[in-house]
Amino acid sequence: MAGVSRRRFLIGAGLGSLALASSPLLAGKMATPGDAPQLRPIPSTGEPLPAIGMGTWITFNVGSDQRLIEQRTRVLETFLELGGAVIDCSPMYGSSADVVGAALETLDAHDRVFAASKIWTGDGSKTREQAASSAGRWGIPRFDLLQVHNLLSWQDHLATLKDMKARGEVRYLGITTSHGRRHDELARVIETEDLDFVQLTYNVLDREADKRLLPLAQERGVAVIVNRPFQGGSLFRRFQTEPLPGWAAEAGIGTWAAFFLKFIISHPAVTCAIPATTRIEHMRENMGAMYGPLPDAGQRRRMAEYVRQL
Amino acid sequence: MSGASWLSYSLQDFVMFGPEVLLRLFIRINEAVWPWQSLWLVAGLLLPWLGCKVAEWPRRLAMALAGLAWIGCGYLFMVRYYGPVNTPATWFGWAFVIEGLLLLMLRGRALPIPLGLPLAVAGWLVILVLPWLAVLQSGDVRALALFGMAPGVTVAATVLLFARQPLLLRWFLLLVPLAWSLFSALTYWSLGTYWLLGFPLATLFLLVVALRVSPSPVQSRGLQSVRPDPERRLP
């Protein structure tokens, strides 16, 4: 893979050309020709990131099944075509890292992604080793972002990640949690450590982070990646048969996927949401949320109230 | 991790792959071994018949076939195919291989008492009917879950032989099948692949039935015991 500047150029060039190219791909969504993708700056550097990324938990764990690897490659291809860049993975996700690596290889797309993985080991001395192993599986020399997974041995890992960042072995560092767990401890880490990113669960039903973590991250200049934007898919199971509210179109919302994702990325503290999918049509729907208008604060309140009533 | 934190996990949080991947395992394994699965089918059909015989060597052969089936299924299906998407499947795979080696080693020492016709019929039903559960679940006939390859059928078919072992050895041999049945039932439940629950349920059902006609504790005292219980009518 070429250096960072080449990658940033490729991501930027891809996004620039998308304003025109994407509209037919997003047919049926609320985007209109000329809409530009929603970008968010990483607070610590100002580098812009597309506001919808891609998760790989479960969806990319297909082992050595060539047919499914090929199919997931097409999902990733669609993601990139529609302006996506951030891919989130972890050594905890079984074969997902190998499948992402195989897909990137097929698409020759190592330079077009913002590669985010995690450190997931209780052994605080294994940070570098695990980072190198994950990078090898992705087929990249280094990650853009490494996050301590679920705060596991975070003190040791964070110390090493800081050293790696200083040496240019990784560009950004962060820490993750999910399902609303250990928010107090995460708040202390955000307050006391120099983080580039935090990753946490936030969606139209799980809004615990609204109270403290999101305002704190904003105040401390920490980028926020939102995991489980669909509550692992259960938001669709609960609400998909219900009608969208009549006023949804005003907020640029034409599908439930856009409803859930626009609710998240319209929060001023949020940098990027990372929905996961196995299906090309779902990827199209999800990426559609990155185009067109976003709900304002008042509309966001109505969205939360609407699903609460259903 | 605090107790309260554990409570925030659900069964689904521990399953790291989707139903599509699981069902494709049956198809892929069949494609990989084609046409050799027909040999396993014959071996599976022989198993209850051999297990019925009063002479010793057929029952020894049945134990050996069971051992090979456990090794084959443990290594190929579990370690090679299932393990990469589900880490515990690798551990179970190696446990299957060890169980199979144990069966081969014990072949000459521990003989199950003869199965009897009803249990043999149950065994044939397992070999011929149970594989279709994976077909029902996936809607694809290529997903047939065959003896010696798919764990559910392999375990259900051989558990009959284990239940007919002397007491101590019986429970020792049943450890892995019981642990696997529980683990696979939880996995199938959380993936919503309800037809596949038939594998662990059939295993448990056969085990209970086989135990009801298993040797008495008196007989089971010695590992070598193969004396038919005079109170039980055996073929």
Ligand SMILES: NC(=O)c1ccc[n+]([C@@H]2O[C@H](COP(=O)([O-])OP(=O)(O)OC[C@H]3O[C@@H](n4cnc5c(N)ncnc54)[C@H](OP(=O)(O)O)[C@@H]3O)[C@@H](O)[C@H]2O)c1
């Ligand atoms: N602690 C951590 O660091 C942590 C914890 C959890 C998650 N994460 C990250 O966050 C990512 C996202 O979370 P998640 O995967 O748990 O859940 P999620 O993205 O909230 O939901 C994924 C589910 O939603 C379904 N889906 C996606 N798009 C859809 C659409 N347009 N219409 C209908 N259904 C749709 C998918 O099914 P289909 O395949 O059918 O589309 C899948 O079952 C993970 O993949 C992972 O990278 C990190």
